[in-house]
Amino acid sequence: MKMLIKSGRVVDPANNIDEKLDILIVDGKIAEVAANIDAGDAEVINAAGNIVTPGLIDIHTHMREPGLEYKEDIISGTAAAAAGGVTSLCCMPNTNPVIDNLPVVQFIMNKAKFEGSANVFPIAAISKGQKGEILSEMGELLEGGCVGFSDDGLPVNDGEMMRRAMEYASTFDAPIIVHAEDISLVAGGSMNEGAVATELGLKGIPNCAEDSMTSRDIMIAELTGGHLHVCHVSTKGSLELIRQAKARGVKVTCEVTPHHFSLTEDAVRGYNTNAKMNPPLRTQEDVDAVRTALADGTADAIATDHAPHHIDDKNVEFALAANGIVGLETLLPLTLKLVAEKVINLSRAIELMTCSPAKLLKIDRGTLAVGAVADVAIINPNKEWEVTEEGLHSKSKNSYFIGQTLKGCAVKTLRAGEVVFSRD
Structure with missing residues (x-):
């Protein structure tokens, strides 16, 4: 299974990366991080305008x-x-x-x-x-x-x-x-x-x-x-x-x-x-x-x-x-x-x-290095959204920020290369 995250601002502090790059994921792991990767037969996620992080x-x-x-x-x-x-x-x-x-x-x-x-x-x-x-x-x-x-x-x-x-x-x-x-x-x-x-x-x-x-x-x-x-x-x-x-x-x-x-x-x-x-x-x-x-x-x-x-x-x-x-x-x-x-x-x-x-805590995560498990967050830093009880995924709704408008959110979250969350 291949997935290509295209044109995002990749921020990976573990590897001192902060630039516009593509990320190729193969079988749940990071296969390549570079500019202008050829998608081939990979599923493509367009991350233009977003931040891509571990x-x-x-x-x-x-x-x-x-x-x-x-x-x-x-x-x-x-x-x-x-x-x-x-x-x-x-x-x-x-x-x-x-x-x-x-x-x-x-x-x-x-x-x-x-x-x-x-x-x-x-x-x-x-x-x-x-x-x-x-x-x-x-x-x-x-x-x-x-x-x-x-x-x-x-x-x-x-x-x-x-x-x-x-x-x-x-x-x-x-x-x-x-x-x-x-x-x-x-x-x-x-x-x-x-x-x-x-x-x-x-x-x-x-x-x-x-x-x-x-x-x-x-x-x-x-x-x-x-x-x-x-x-x-x-x-x-x-x-x-x-x-x-x-x-x-x-x-x-x-x-x-x-x-x-x-x-x-x-x-x-x-x-x-x-x-x-x-x-x-x-x-x-x-x-x-x-x-x-x-x-x-x-x-x-x-x-x-x-x-x-x-x-x-x-x-x-x-x-x-x-x-x-x-x-x-x-x-x-x-x-x-x-x-x-x-x-x-x-x-x-x-x-x-x-x-x-x-x-x-010696957790084998937190990097987009080649060979690492492809746990990835794609973040829109400019998207404003209102915190509501209905919108929270937690069973409990005890947030001080209910009713407030906050700026920035995950638009897609990948765990081992699989999309586990996608924001409409």
């Missing part, structure tokens, strides 16, 4: 399956991914049962392989049942297809437990992926601590809840030599700690989310529960720090923390509402907005969603 990679999502399929499942979640140009994603372990054993890993991977629209790479729990008591069988889980370890929204509170996890994972050169939060400092808070929380009468969460745990985990990474990856960094303080640790040679990486570089705590006004996150939306100073981190290399990836919730989980008082929003389908336009605002250039934006996350 399929995007989202290293922090919640697919909710097994156990919470009323919120999302692998079929709907990967369909949302494909609609957003995402061809590979990592799913967090807070399912029911928890991803801490091989049968659950195999179930997820098989369902994604045969019924999904994107590649799914499970992230296993650090501890059995995410209870922070007994380490999971890391070697076995890695052999089964997992790419890292996280207790997700449950920070490992015990420092000794975190040390042992880092030491054990480092024997496999696998990352420990953390939600950095001192839960004793959260103490029932539901938004960022500050003037807006006081005005709204909501209990706040201080920045130091994130900063103090980020600091502890960096010190343990420095002690053990293990790879620490910090999820959804939201504060200026944590980013500076990570920046300094990298300068010292500590093996630490981090990701930031579109909502943390696009929204401030002011989004909570009106008690919109789709603005309730963990970590919470912060101040403009923190947003500016996140944007700086994307530009200067402190941040290694943009990840959505795609968190589907049923309307009943959100349609309650703000303090009781579930945390998080869906993000797979709004990842591209929110990131392209950074390019329009000259925070980062296009190549850096694509790097943060392709080869950089692939490298830090």
Whole structure:
């Protein structure tokens, strides 16, 4: 089977490519990237006026399956991914049962392989049942297809437990992926601590809840030599700690989310529960720090923390509402907005969603090199579209951006050379 993508602006940061080229795909792999390739008997996709990139990679999502399929499942979640140009994603372990054993890993991977629209790479729990008591069988889980370890929204509170996890994972050169939060400092808070929380009468969460745990985990990474990856960094303080640790040679990486570089705590006004996150939306100073981190290399990836919730989980008082929003389908336009605002250039934006996350979790994707699997996103950067509940492919519709018009989207998404999404 042959397919030729013609006349697109090919942006492949892994190979320092940014020019108008054709891409020939044969039997699901990249066969040639060059100007004016002869189509021969290949099926032709005209990409003129569009950007052609490696399929995007989202290293922090919640697919909710097994156990919470009323919120999302692998079929709907990967369909949302494909609609957003995402061809590979990592799913967090807070399912029911928890991803801490091989049968659950195999179930997820098989369902994604045969019924999904994107590649799914499970992230296993650090501890059995995410209870922070007994380490999971890391070697076995890695052999089964997992790419890292996280207790997700449950920070490992015990420092000794975190040390042992880092030491054990480092024997496999696998990352420990953390939600950095001192839960004793959260103490029932539901938004960022500050003037807006006081005005709204909501209990706040201080920045130091994130900063103090980020600091502890960096010190343990420095002690053990293990790879620490910090999820959804939201504060200026944590980013500076990570920046300094990298300068010292500590093996630490981090990701930031579109909502943390696009929204401030002011989004909570009106008690919109789709603005309730963990970590919470912060101040403009923190947003500016996140944007700086994307530009200067402190941040290694943009990840959505795609968190589907049923309307009943959100349609309650703000303090009781579930945390998080869906993000797979709004990842591209929110990131392209950074390019329009000259925070980062296009190549850096694509790097943060392709080869950089692939490298830090050792995922064999994120490039258009000859011989690579033909996971491809074809993007119209100028197309404006309205975010609607009906238009989202996710089962859950908890997006802050419902009703807003965004600019930029995937028009076609290919997984191993097969079109898995096409926008009319």
